[in-house]
Amino acid sequence: MSKLTLISDALNRVIDNKEISKDEAYQIYEESQQNSFELYKISQILRNKYKGTHVTYSRKVFFNLINLCRDTCSYCTYKSEPDQSKISMMSKRDVQNLAKIGKTHKCTEALFVTGERPEQKYQEARTWLKENGFASTVEYLIHASEIALSEGLFPHTNAGNLTKTEMNELRKTNVSLGLMLENSSIRLSQHGMPHEFAPSKYPKARLRVLKDAGELGIPITTGILIGIGETAFEIIDSIYAIKEIHKKYGHIQEIILQNFQPKSDTMMKNVPSPEEKYFKTLVALARVIMPEMNIQVPPNLSPDTYASFLSVGINDWGGISPLTPDYVNPEFSWPAIDTVAKNSLKAGFELKARLPVYPEFFSFVHPDLKDVVLGKTDSEGFVRMEYQK
Numbered sequence: 001m002s003k004l005t006l007i008s009d010a011l012n013r014v015i016d017n018k019e020i021s022k023d024e025a026y027q028i029y030e031e032s033q034q035n036s037f038e039l040y041k042i043s044q045i046l047r048n049k050y051k052g053t054h055v056t057y058s059r060k061v062f063f064n065l066i067n068l069c070r071d072t073c074s075y076c077t078y079k080s081e082p083d084q085s086k087i088s089m090m091s092k093r094d095v096q097n098l099a100k101i102g103k104t105h106k107c108t109e110a111l112f113v114t115g116e117r118p119e120q121k122y123q124e125a126r127t128w129l130k131e132n133g134f135a136s137t138v139e140y141l142i143h144a145s146e147i148a149l150s151e152g153l154f155p156h157t158n159a160g161n162l163t164k165t166e167m168n169e170l171r172k173t174n175v176s177l178g179l180m181l182e183n184s185s186i187r188l189s190q191h192g193m194p195h196e197f198a199p200s201k202y203p204k205a206r207l208r209v210l211k212d213a214g215e216l217g218i219p220i221t222t223g224i225l226i227g228i229g230e231t232a233f234e235i236i237d238s239i240y241a242i243k244e245i246h247k248k249y250g251h252i253q254e255i256i257l258q259n260f261q262p263k264s265d266t267m268m269k270n271v272p273s274p275e276e277k278y279f280k281t282l283v284a285l286a287r288v289i290m291p292e293m294n295i296q297v298p299p300n301l302s303p304d305t306y307a308s309f310l311s312v313g314i315n316d317w318g319g320i321s322p323l324t325p326d327y328v329n330p331e332f333s334w335p336a337i338d339t340v341a342k343n344s345l346k347a348g349f350e351l352k353a354r355l356p357v358y359p360e361f362f363s364f365v366h367p368d369l370k371d372v373v374l375g376k377t378d379s380e381g382f383v384r385m386e387y388q389k
Contacts, residue, residue: 007031011042014288015049025236025289032281043284043313046291051315055349056294057340058356059388060109060319061102061153063095064088064327065144066137068122069115071160071198075228075271077263078328079115082124088327089128095144098324099151105323106388108376109156109356110148112141113327116160116200138166145173154373156221156319156356161200164212171366175357175373176219176253181206183230184238194228194268207241214249219361223256223296226282227274235282239289246290253361254294256318257283259301261329276305280312287313294358299340300332307343319356353383 010024020028032039067088069079080087090098099110114137118125125137134140137159145155157170158178167177182188184203188195195201213220224238239255246252261273286295296316299306306317320334341351355373357365359381365373378384 008038011038011288014042014291015045020288022236022240025240025285026233028288029232029236029281029285032285036277036281036284039281039284039288040312043287044311046287047295047313047315050292051294053349054352055310055315055317055344056352056354056358056382057317057337058109058156058319058354059105059107059337059383060111060156060321060324060356061098061105061107062319062321062324062327063090063098063110063112063144063148064324065090065095065112065114065141066118066125066128067113067115067327068118068125070118070121071116071200073198073201074194074196074267075260075263077266077330078113082122089124090144092132092143092147095147096151099148099153102323103152107321107323108152108154108353108383108387109319110145110153111319111356112144112148112155112157112159114141114159116198138162138170142169142173145170149173149369149372154355154357154369161205161209164216167209167213167218168216171216171218172368175355175365175369176221176361177213178221179206179209179213180223180225180256180258181210181238181242182223182225183228183234184241185230185234187234188228188230203241207245210242210245210252211249214245214251217249217251217364219251219253219357219364221254221256222252223254223258224282224286225258225260226279227260227271228268229271232278232282236285236289239286243290246293251361251364252293253358254296254316255286255290256296256298257286257314258298261301261332263331276302280309283309283314284312298326298329300326300334301329303332303335306335306340307347310344310347310349316354317351352380353388354381355383 067080155174296318297309
């Protein structure tokens with residue numbers, strides 16, 4: 001049997017609810033460099049089989065709570081130093097005011113993002129916390145989540161490597177949590193690589209958090225950052241690492257595939273973003289490896305071609321804000337939600353608004369939050385129309 005026949009057989013087995021091995025995934029990737037047609041076709045079939053002909057998004061407010069960070073990643077422009085003009089240190093009143101504005105814009109998600117444990121490195125962070133009445137960033141996150149929830153928003157926190165105890169406290173107010181794996185390769189943490197000075201990005205530490213969330217039964221979003229010096233095989237390894245954890249706990253609600261974009265004020269400013277065909281191939285392969293997973297590509301990072309990713313198996317656009325910028329990628333504005341809806345429809349997909357927790361993961365939500373979640377969603381688990389208009 002030829003190599004091409006073997007790959008076709010592997011792809012067809014996925015349609016029959018059978019898994020492919022990591023070695024088969026490597027082979028499919030290599031073959032797709034010459035001809036990606038069959039991979040793309042199978043990824044579409046799988047997406048339609050498991051996700052239908054709608055594509056989802058979450059209407060959000062981005063709370064840039066504090067962007068001081070103990071880590072330094074070679075590509076990051078989110079992190080600020082205390083003397084920089086882009087520093088963000090939101091007071092409780094700031095959080096309250098933004099939550100109120102978010103509600104008037106019909107947002108349902110409060111995305112809380114912070115740097116990695118800034119109080120461990122910066123006196124400014126410790127002072128800010130003390131002024132607001134807290135000893136740690138996580139304590140403040142818990143309170144900020146309570147504020148957002150009281151204003152009718154559903155918190156989703158992305159604050160780096162949280163402990164099991166911290167996650168267990170946050171789940172009382174957060175319907176889901178987020179932690180980007182980025183990549184499972186330790187090579188990216190070695191000398192001269194992008195995570196050399198970012199110990200929180202060590203793969204074992206990130207994978208441990210994902211496992212802890214599974215043991216606690218918390219819906220969590222994770223993802224891969226593509227184009228930071230990894231190989232395609234390392235991306236495949238990373239998807240399989242996520243898959244193994246999900247097979248055990250069943251709590252990973254979404255995988256984000258994010259294409260790296262160079263920033264002018266970073267060490268990796270001259271590294272190009274990944275070529276689009278390469279990126280699309282890996283997106284399609286993720287669908288083949290995890291057919292039932294929710295797979296997202298951020299639309300603002302591929303502004304001219306984002307709708308074309310529907311042809312390689314994605315089913316979600318992630319959080320889109322009508323109010324706040326993407327503080328992680330501030331040079332890339334969110335597309336207007338109406339524009340996303342029109343472009344999705346042109347590609348044959350109906351845009352549906354979801355909460356930061358996917359409908360199929362409502363059973364994981366903390367008991368204290370379930371009634372509120374169900375009160376704002378329809379029979380399919382999507383946001384009711386009266387909360388969108």
